[in-house]
Amino acid sequence: MRLTIKIGSNVLTRMDGSLDVTRMSSLVDQIASLRKMGHEVILVSSGAVASGRGELKHIQGDLDSVDQRQLFSAVGQCKLINRYFEFFREYGISVGQVLTTKENFSDTEHYKNQKNCIRVMLENEVIPIVNENDTVSLTELMFTDNDELSGLMAEMTKSDMLIILSDIDGIFTGNPKDPNSRLISIVKPGKDLSEYIQTSSSKVGRGGMKSKSGVASKVASHGISVVIANGKREDILIKIMTDRDNTPCTEFLC
Ligand code: GLU
Numbered sequence: 001m002r003l004t005i006k007i008g009s010n011v012l013t014r015m016d017g018s019l020d021v022t023r024m025s026s027l028v029d030q031i032a033s034l035r036k037m038g039h040e041v042i043l044v045s046s047g048a049v050a051s052g053r054g055e056l057k058h059i060q061g062d063l064d065s066v067d068q069r070q071l072f073s074a075v076g077q078c079k080l081i082n083r084y085f086e087f088f089r090e091y092g093i094s095v096g097q098v099l100t101t102k103e104n105f106s107d108t109e110h111y112k113n114q115k116n117c118i119r120v121m122l123e124n125e126v127i128p129i130v131n132e133n134d135t136v137s138l139t140e141l142m143f144t145d146n147d148e149l150s151g152l153m154a155e156m157t158k159s160d161m162l163i164i165l166s167d168i169d170g171i172f173t174g175n176p177k178d179p180n181s182r183l184i185s186i187v188k189p190g191k192d193l194s195e196y197i198q199t200s201s202s203k204v205g206r207g208g209m210k211s212k213s214g215v216a217s218k219v220a221s222h223g224i225s226v227v228i229a230n231g232k233r234e235d236i237l238i239k240i241m242t243d244r245d246n247t248p249c250t251e252f253l254c
Contacts, residue, residue: 001241002040004236005031005206006150009205010167011231012080013138017054017204019047021083023232024104028087030237031127032074035093039241040122042157043095044150045080050204052076052089066139073134084129094126097132102141105152115156122157145207151208151215154224162219163240165231170250171196171213187252189220220252227251 007027014020031041046135052072063071088095098121104114121128130153132143143149147164154162174181174185187193197210214227229236229249239247 002157003034003161003163003241004042004044004154004157004159005237006044006146006165007046007231008146008164008166008207009046009050011165011202012045013050013054017057019051019079020161021082024083025087025166026234027231027237028084028091030068030235032088032091032093032242035091035127037241042118042122042128042130042153042159043084044146044153045084045203046076047080047147048073048131048134050076051079053126055079056215070135077131077134080131081129087172088127091220094124095129096121096126098128098130099135100130101133101137102143104158111156118153118157120199141236145211147207147215148151148210151219152154154219154226155222159224162216162224162226163237164216164228165224165236165242166209166212166228167230167232168209169226169248171209171228184250185248187216187220187250189253208235216250216252220254223254225252225254 012020012024034041047071049072052075055075056072077099080188084095094214098116098117104110118128132146132149150164152160168176169183171182171184171193173184184196193213198214212228216228219226227240227249229240229247240249244251
């Protein structure tokens with residue numbers, strides 16, 4: 001299967017804001033196993049701004065939000081891609097960095113060009129590691145978050161499945177911290193989940209369950225099944241692909 005896998009900032013960041021390289025390494029191990037099983041992977045990874053912020057702790061104070069995003073993403077993206085590059089290299093897997101903007105998904109020429117870039121990478125067995133180019137994205141024209149970007153990528157690449165990894169198991173019937181809340185494991189096409197969705201967004205990334213659920217419904221309605229799961233759970237990607245019925249996650253059927 002062709003899989004678009006999105007890893008959120010909160011999966012890759014420790015409590016103190018630093019990059020969780022142990023987690024990254026474990027996710028890379030899992031992606032390497034998925035490749036061995038014959039799956040093709042497009043990785044959409046957040047974490048640039050969060051890891052740049054962790055790296056530049058000493059200069060937080062006086063920057064406005066645009067300056068912060070540009071500076072932190074510039075530094076953090078280097079760190080992030082370097083780590084991925086080294087971790088995947090241990091498996092003899094080549095990866096390439098794709099930094100993109102919303103424009104590349106809007107008009108036809110840009111769209112074709114972006115699609116061609118991913119095609120040539122996949123054809124040559126290079127894993128695209130995609131992120132928004134936060135250094136040049138204009139605030140008004142940005143992707144809502146990388147959930148939106150991953151949905152667009154899954155559609156552009158005609159993926160069979162989109163897996164969105166966050167730090168929660170999926171969509172619950174109430175606040176996930178409330179013991180009475182239940183994880184919704186299957187979402188049938190057209191099911192409206194708005195009554196269940198918490199509106200708060202993540203502390204370190206831009207997304208939240210509302211955006212994940214919106215993206216997931218849209219992508220599923222275009223024929224691509226979507227799984228939302230907890231990227232901090234051990235071997236989560238393997239379990240999703242081999243034993244989904246016994247794995248905590250929310251699957252949007254298409
Ligand atoms: N592109 C941002 C980053 O790498 C993440 C955006 C999001 O949180 O969805 O930090």
